[in-house]
Amino acid sequence: MSMKICLVTSAEGPRLVHRQQWLQVLMQKQIVSSDTELEIVNLAKHTHSHRAYVEGLYFELLQSAYNVEAVLQAQKQGYDAAVIACYFDPGLEAAREVARIPVVGLAEASMAYASLLAKKKRSIAIIAVAEKGVLKTYDVIDKYGLTEQLISNRPVRHIPLEIYGAAGTSGKAADVKVAVNEYIKVARECIKDGAEIVITGCAGLGPMLAVEGVFDIDGVPVMDPVSVAVKTAESLVDLQKLGLKLSRKLMYRPPVSEDISIKERAHFGFV
Template sequence: MRIKIINPNTTLSMTAKIGAAARAVAGPGTEVLAVSPASGPATIEGHYDEAMACLGLLEEVRKGESEGVDAYVIACFGDPGLDAAREIARGPVLGVAEAAMRSASYLATGFSVVTTLQRTVVIAEHLVDKYGVRGQCRRVRACELPVAALEDDGAAAYQTILAECQRALAEDGCGAIVLGCAGMADLCERLQAALGVPVIDGVVAATATAEALLRAGLRTSKRGDYAPPRPKAYKGLVCPFAPG
């Protein structure tokens, strides 16, 4: 089987790190393709960035459908473009936030999310409600750490994230930590060893879940709102994306 991991930002060093995390958990016979779109923001840190990333992300899904890709992982914690990608993909499409939160709810009665900037907290909180895990999510916390800092100074970033995770365990009454950025994927094992509780990286959780769905012979439903987009004309910059 082939699983395409799409990092919707254009920072290739982060894409390589995300791909390594996915390959580490993929089973025998699973090919992991890790890509970034040709166009889009360097990092995704708000609603505008997410919107600007979606066309490049969807283009990678469209390409995957002609490349024999069986499933997709959207490696950004805002899960941008997730529902739209499910409309155009035959196989499963997993968002890392949804996969991480659902996985955490299997492992502890309560979890806290530790993410990057305070401005993205509301995005994660909206997803908590969308995915129906409000009863399990104790809190969404920000480190006030720009996404680019995860690439610029990994050692300092690790200490900042570790300290916030420790505060979460001390103050939130949680039993697990969800990492709120795909760019934290390489820190997961170290954090888990230091904290002594489950630490869930969405890239790993989504890759494992996608693989399990494929092994079970399950695909995205094409009935209802995940049916393929209705053919129609598009104008201007989005003309090449017109369905049908």
């Protein structure tokens, strides 16, 4: 049975191109099943400045609502699952509450999968973009109760947003090379401090590195969170055939009927 999975993203220009290129590779190399379709769904509204989103708490909050709405629109359009393409997992729990399809976040999926590839405690490092992005990443991992899986010394580090921004905005080979080299330098510092696996904590940088063939640094796996999240979404759809679905017992129990939910969304201008 065919399956359609969408990547919900605010990316534009070369940053979007890297995502599109990598999704094509996942399908061409049959990393996903041959009858699984991967497509991009763009947000109706998003920040114009990448820095506003990566470093802004308020702007992330604003955009989170549009992530949820994009998931609901994807569901309406017949997608079987959705991946929210941001490592902060903005709007993930809210989307799960109101959507009927599986919704996957990059941080949650990558951390869960990394624990299968390295020892359970003090083995994982994450490389984010932007200094404030480091703090936001810590908050996400702590919320999931997975902090103990991280290496002890500075487990979340970053490459400068200016370096990633130049590569993501221009798409020029020279700029991409600078970003890749900076990432490798930071990754080696993490490995020196005990990392057995390095996760790329960015939905744009992960595919960029994957397109450039960076999957291993000095014998340590480098994880693209987009690939892992897509495979997780695919697995969740398949496991529904066994009746294994999102628990609606309490946390993700819809607070109101679907009719009232539509009225509430309309009140806020989303319908």
